[in-house]
Amino acid sequence: MVILTGKLIIEFLENLEQHIRQMRESLDIEKIEELIEIINNSENIFIMGAGRSGFVAKSFAMRLMHLGYSVYVVGETVTPKIKKQDLLIAISGSGETTSVLNIAMKAKSIVGSKIAVLTSNKNSSLAKLSDVVVLLKGKVKTEKDDKIARLAPLGTMFELTSMIFLDALVAELLSLRGLDEENLRERHAILE
Amino acid sequence: MVILTGKLIIEFLENLEQHIRQMRESLDIEKIEELIEIINNSENIFIMGAGRSGFVAKSFAMRLMHLGYSVYVVGETVTPKIKKQDLLIAISGSGETTSVLNIAMKAKSIVGSKIAVLTSNKNSSLAKLSDVVVLLKGKVKTEKDDKIARLAPLGTMFELTSMIFLDALVAELLSLRGLDEENLRERHAILE
Amino acid sequence: MVILTGKLIIEFLENLEQHIRQMRESLDIEKIEELIEIINNSENIFIMGAGRSGFVAKSFAMRLMHLGYSVYVVGETVTPKIKKQDLLIAISGSGETTSVLNIAMKAKSIVGSKIAVLTSNKNSSLAKLSDVVVLLKGKVKTEKDDKIARLAPLGTMFELTSMIFLDALVAELLSLRGLDEENLRERHAILE
Amino acid sequence: MVILTGKLIIEFLENLEQHIRQMRESLDIEKIEELIEIINNSENIFIMGAGRSGFVAKSFAMRLMHLGYSVYVVGETVTPKIKKQDLLIAISGSGETTSVLNIAMKAKSIVGSKIAVLTSNKNSSLAKLSDVVVLLKGKVKTEKDDKIARLAPLGTMFELTSMIFLDALVAELLSLRGLDEENLRERHAILE
Numbered sequence: 001m002v003i004l005t006g007k008l009i010i011e012f013l014e015n016l017e018q019h020i021r022q023m024r025e026s027l028d029i030e031k032i033e034e035l036i037e038i039i040n041n042s043e044n045i046f047i048m049g050a051g052r053s054g055f056v057a058k059s060f061a062m063r064l065m066h067l068g069y070s071v072y073v074v075g076e077t078v079t080p081k082i083k084k085q086d087l088l089i090a091i092s093g094s095g096e097t098t099s100v101l102n103i104a105m106k107a108k109s110i111v112g113s114k115i116a117v118l119t120s121n122k123n124s125s126l127a128k129l130s131d132v133v134v135l136l137k138g139k140v141k142t143e144k145d146d147k148i149a150r151l152a153p154l155g156t157m158f159e160l161t162s163m164i165f166l167d168a169l170v171a172e173l174l175s176l177r178g179l180d181e182e183n184l185r186e187r188h189a190i191l192e
Numbered sequence: 193m194v195i196l197t198g199k200l201i202i203e204f205l206e207n208l209e210q211h212i213r214q215m216r217e218s219l220d221i222e223k224i225e226e227l228i229e230i231i232n233n234s235e236n237i238f239i240m241g242a243g244r245s246g247f248v249a250k251s252f253a254m255r256l257m258h259l260g261y262s263v264y265v266v267g268e269t270v271t272p273k274i275k276k277q278d279l280l281i282a283i284s285g286s287g288e289t290t291s292v293l294n295i296a297m298k299a300k301s302i303v304g305s306k307i308a309v310l311t312s313n314k315n316s317s318l319a320k321l322s323d324v325v326v327l328l329k330g331k332v333k334t335e336k337d338d339k340i341a342r343l344a345p346l347g348t349m350f351e352l353t354s355m356i357f358l359d360a361l362v363a364e365l366l367s368l369r370g371l372d373e374e375n376l377r378e379r380h381a382i383l384e
Numbered sequence: 385m386v387i388l389t390g391k392l393i394i395e396f397l398e399n400l401e402q403h404i405r406q407m408r409e410s411l412d413i414e415k416i417e418e419l420i421e422i423i424n425n426s427e428n429i430f431i432m433g434a435g436r437s438g439f440v441a442k443s444f445a446m447r448l449m450h451l452g453y454s455v456y457v458v459g460e461t462v463t464p465k466i467k468k469q470d471l472l473i474a475i476s477g478s479g480e481t482t483s484v485l486n487i488a489m490k491a492k493s494i495v496g497s498k499i500a501v502l503t504s505n506k507n508s509s510l511a512k513l514s515d516v517v518v519l520l521k522g523k524v525k526t527e528k529d530d531k532i533a534r535l536a537p538l539g540t541m542f543e544l545t546s547m548i549f550l551d552a553l554v555a556e557l558l559s560l561r562g563l564d565e566e567n568l569r570e571r572h573a574i575l576e
Numbered sequence: 577m578v579i580l581t582g583k584l585i586i587e588f589l590e591n592l593e594q595h596i597r598q599m600r601e602s603l604d605i606e607k608i609e610e611l612i613e614i615i616n617n618s619e620n621i622f623i624m625g626a627g628r629s630g631f632v633a634k635s636f637a638m639r640l641m642h643l644g645y646s647v648y649v650v651g652e653t654v655t656p657k658i659k660k661q662d663l664l665i666a667i668s669g670s671g672e673t674t675s676v677l678n679i680a681m682k683a684k685s686i687v688g689s690k691i692a693v694l695t696s697n698k699n700s701s702l703a704k705l706s707d708v709v710v711l712l713k714g715k716v717k718t719e720k721d722d723k724i725a726r727l728a729p730l731g732t733m734f735e736l737t738s739m740i741f742l743d744a745l746v747a748e749l750l751s752l753r754g755l756d757e758e759n760l761r762e763r764h765a766i767l768e
Binding site for chain 3: 581583584585586592593599600605609612626632743750751761
């Protein structure tokens with residue numbers, strides 16, 4: 001059998017294009033309004049995720065900082081105590097990631113902070129305790145599961161989808177705050 | 193003026209779909225073969241990027257670990273000295289990020305390691321010193337620049353494109369190594 | 385009242401000297417032998433701690449890498465799944481830090497890995513589930529507690545004591561493995 | 577030859593006690609006053625170090641946050657652009673660590689920020705460009721170098737000394753700000 005290099009890359013990209021189109025055509029605008037509102041009405045924003053979802057969380061946190069929000073990543077050095085008027089955003093495809101769930105429960109029960117979650121699983125423990133639940137499709141169920149497992153194994157599709165959704169949300173927040181690229185650049189770290 | 197929530201999110205997603213389609217239609221298969229070959233012929237793989245490109249770098253590094261490669265992130269705790277037979281992969285849209293460039297120069301000049309770079313800038317200093325240069329379009333120049341700056345400010349488009357390209361490459365590597373999702377799961381951290 | 389700059393620094397240093405002397409005079413050599421044995425008989429070593437104890441954990445992990453051990457930090461990018469024949473070392477003054485305890489319980493119950501803990505609290509949950517418990521005094525109880533709280537607030541004394549103890553242990557491991565500084569330097573990252 | 581377990585640990589601890597005593601007896605109070613003044617007169621404080629000195633830097637940054645300072649770690653997610661009225665604190669035994677030096681030069685030349693350095697090397701490049709230079713002895717030269725290399729290889733003695741000095745400084749700052757342990761606890765992260 002001849003394996004053609006790039007064949008799977010092309011299939012992956014086609015699959016992702018279709019996935020993004022579906023996300024675009026089924027956007028829940030009311031839910032997005034809720035998310036924007038809870039972000040804008042919180043004093044500080046705390047963000048977290050485990051593994052690759054954690055890197056998505058950090059990418060979003062960095063842009064929120066560029067946008068002028070007071071934002072922290074759970075587990076980083078200068079992250080203070082969360083308070084009642086703060087928002088904790090969790091990113092978890094399964095909505096059951098142990099560490100993320102434990103931290104959200106602590107923020108909810110001890111402090112009474114607001115919680116928002118990006119997840120693929122609307123019945124998950126994280127979804128149940130969150131004030132705002134943004135559902136993002138992970139693996140598309142209309143396709144053969146083994147094909148997807150081969151193209152986008154484990155949480156790949158959810159991680160990409162959250163990264164894309166959150167960068168799209170940044171465009172929205174940029175406009176809502178009346179800012180432009182130059183304002184972001186003014187806050188962008190130069191010491192790196 | 194009435195601002196419709198979600199309008200920019202939809203524009204962002206349309207723009208990204210177009211961007212991915214262009215990437216798919218203009219894939220440089222020979223370059224991808226070179227990248228796969230240098231990855232597979234290296235003893236250890238070191239990955240780095242600054243800022244949000246750094247999170248993309250880490251997401252890819254984690255998947256390479258799941259695939260069974262010996263891989264390290266520059267700057268993390270257990271990362272050892274790089275050697276001549278190792279590969280350093282840099283992710284930098286501009287190809288001029290100071291810290292990333294300095295580290296690549298050090299690896300090249302002191303150790304003689306192999307270097308690969310993902311960048312938008314084929315004339316950059318990083319591209320010039322690399323053994324394999326994978327070009328990824330950042331901002332699409334056919335569109336009005338200010339529109340893109342508003343939708344995908346700073347390095348957003350490059351960061352998303354690299355994340356997507358590298359996840360597509362993972363599908364290719366998974367197949368080449370004759371592995372499946374279950375093999376990845378066996379190496380996936382459970383302590384998180 | 386005239387406040388003399390440096391007065392508290394001097395008190396802090398005197399206090400720490402006394403603390404180290406007490407640690408030295410009450411070393412539990414058998415316990416240290418057990419710790420060295422479990423380290424040397426494990427395939428991979430995983431290390432973790434939260435907050436400032438986490439930085440102590442990482443400092444020790446880096447030296448174990450320099451010494452040639454196969455070592456990972458829980459939560460870092462390339463950290464794989466822990467196995468039965470691996471050792472998880474937890475650093476926690478209280479022995480009750482939620483995330484650290486949860487992770488140790490997971491490693492114990494799901495995988496059956498070996499656990500070692502550095503703690504001030506021999507009756508803690510972490511101590512109870514660990515195969516080797518190294519006790520390190522945190523706040524010295526013979527002194528007035530408010531004085532110590534003023535000089536070394538929160539976990540300061542435990543964090544310093546663990547850092548010092550683990551660096552002392554490195555001297556012991558260096559000698560046991562028949563290595564010298566030059567061998568460490570050969571593994572020390574140059575890309576930083 | 578019989579190797580006695582713990583012999584090197586005890587030598588290490590004796591050596592460190594002597595080291596701390598020397599530091600205590602030769603404290604440069606004026607320099608400490610300068611350091612406190614520049615910390616208290618800066619708008620934001622940025623902290624950095626590479627490798628194990630980086631973990632010391634983060635430990636100090638966390639305590640400054642607990643003390644109520646506006647503080648960031650260079651390279652972490654939410655760290656913004658440094659400004660002229662901000663202070664950059666570098667920790668580097670050699671005073672020549674490439675990445676740390678490059679970043680300090682950038683902060684100095686592009687932004688004009690204030691720089692303070694903790695180093696063992698008063699003639700180093702970092703010392704030369706800093707507004708405040710705090711000298712901390714690394715390896716004690718009166719002892720046989722090979723003995724020290726065996727007990728405290730590479731930067732161990734400098735890293736421990738900086739950690740200890742900075743924790744002593746925290747006691748001083750705590751008192752100067754009229755705070756107590758309870759105030760620190762109020763800012764201590766609970767989500768971990």
